[in-house]
Amino acid sequence: MKARFLRLAGVKSRARRASTVGLFLTLFATVAHAEPGTPEQRRACSPDVYRLCAGDIPNVRAITACLRRNRANLSEACRTVFDQAGG
Template sequence: MKPDATRSRTSASRASMASALGLCLALATTAFARADIATPEQKRACTPDVYRLCAGEIPNVRAITACLRRQKANLSDACRAVFEQ
């Protein structure tokens, strides 16, 4: 594999991870009107579900949040709890 291709994949992977973490921040403000940022626990709870259920929506944070809400029945217990609080 060419070094440029490897670098490009690494950059895309980092961008996806940043988007998922951004989503967790959005979840905190959407799910918890009283909170300004997601807690580390909220991030840990929902990031795997973003990749599992809504990866096609990355990097659109609003679309990811809407996707997770639509997928509520399929969320992990931990992420579902974030949306139910």
């Protein structure tokens, strides 16, 4: 029973993080483009958020600052999203 609870808690935690990352990317794109982020933009930057800024999840401002600080380490796809957004 305890193992099942812990497994469910882990799933909920991952789901919360994933939804927070999606929210961040949508907010970032909304602020930068004045329109909602596209699924392509979210796919482009999600791996970088987890790789470079996982400790900042769920703080949207901290994630944004982290990605900007790590611009040189961003994947080509995510860097393109930032370039298009003027960030």
